Amino acid sequence: MAHVDHTSQAVIDNLPINGCHVIQLQIDFAVTLVFDNDSIMRIEQDFTIRSGSDSWLLRPEGDPAQLAPVLPLARGTVSAAAIRTDGSLVLIFANGESVEVPPATDFEAWHYSASDGAAVVSGPGGNITSWNTDN
Secondary structure (H helix, E strand, O other): OOOOOOOOOEEOOOOOOOOOEEEEEEEEEEEEEEOOEEEEEOOOOEEEEOOOOEEEEEOOOOOHHHHHHHHHHHHEEEEEEEEEEEOEEEEEEEEOOOOEOOOOEEEEOOOEOOOOOOOOEOOOHHHHEEEEOOO
């Protein structure tokens, strides 16, 4: 079973992407994961991917070639997801890889949206705002 480190208490630890597969990756000036439940997670802030003992700090607005470490997430399955009280996001995949997105000071770090209108945003300073969610 996947474990999300709750050293900072989770605000939402049951995003409806647990068990979902990444069916598409989109790269522009952000990295967007599209899930098989018709939801997306768009990452606009620098973030870290960890795989085993390796880790990469990735900058979505930088050279797209440096974003290659996100490619193994394609077709991956999310086994745990949490939003921490500081506005950071943690995604853990069934293959052991993880994505950690810290909050941003001046802009949105990431946002989640679903086809039913549910949305969660980590705004400036890590302020979490949600619409049409149960949390």
